[in-house]
């Protein structure tokens with residue numbers, strides 16, 4: 001569905017994406033994670049045909065750069081920063097609806113579910129809405145159509161807790177029919193929704209982990225973590241997961257072993273926590289417990 005082959009992007013002399021290789025198939029729901037400046041938004045913008053780049057990107061077999069209108073017709077998109085559109089809300093809804101061949105009422109209803117009543121703001125320029133109102137409207141536009149691909153860049157960043165909850169319910173309703181790429185700093189929040197986690201660091205893919213949808217969610221995993229050297233913050237974090245320090249690997253100084261259990265449903269959240277200490281981890285094993 002989404003193919004990214006040898007993609008690099010350089011701004012002036014800074015290499016922001018560095019040889020990215022990814023194939024995202026139909027039905028995959030990807031959390032794109034990484035620290036500030038890792039390259040997530042740049043990758044998303046390349047996917048939407050906004051930037052030139054080295055390498056090849058296709059969505060549904062077509063290049064977003066060369067066939068932008070055709071590709072964007074199949075993609076629902078929420079940007080990290082809302083565009084500074086002066087268009088009144090009512091016209092924006094009508095315009096977006098006509099572009100995607102969807103009834104404007106569908107967008108209005110989705111906005112209402114997210115807690116945005118559009119009736120009193122139909123004449124207000126989009127740019128004058130609050131950050132949260134803009135994001136709700138952009139989400140309603142992205143989800144108010146039958147897009148087979150959803151690309152969402154920090155979509156819940158400006159939402160209040162109630163809207164955040166509804167937003168994830170709306171996405172859950174689409175899991176059967178859409179391939180999703182969700183860039184997020186909060187792996188916890190998206191972990192129940194996604195079945196693959198891709199982490200970028202300095203423009204490279206440093207983690208690409210697939211999780212089976214149903215079976216793994218009810219399983220329990222035996223986990224063994226070998227830590228290079230003692231670290232108070234990591235020890236605290238592992239303690240919060242009820243891991244126990246079971247001693248040295250063997251030779252003194254060769255590493256310290258921690259053991260614990262992780263519920264299948266929490267696997268991504270656990271990996272998200274561990275990835276913050278990647279420099280300290282010598283070995284990591286997660287093994288599904290044999291069923292009785």
Ligand SMILES: Nc1ncnc2c1ncn2[C@@H]1O[C@H](COP(=O)(O)OP(=O)(O)OP(=O)(O)O)[C@@H](O)[C@H]1O
Nearest residue numbers: 011012016034035036037038039040041042043080
């Ligand atoms: N238009 C641009 N011109 C020059 N440098 C840019 C441009 N856009 C992004 N960068 C640089 O590219 C790097 C990656 O930025 P990007 O916005 O893709 O990161 P990100 O992973 O989305 O970060 P965040 O989590 O903070 O949103 C950063 O160092 C940033 O300064």
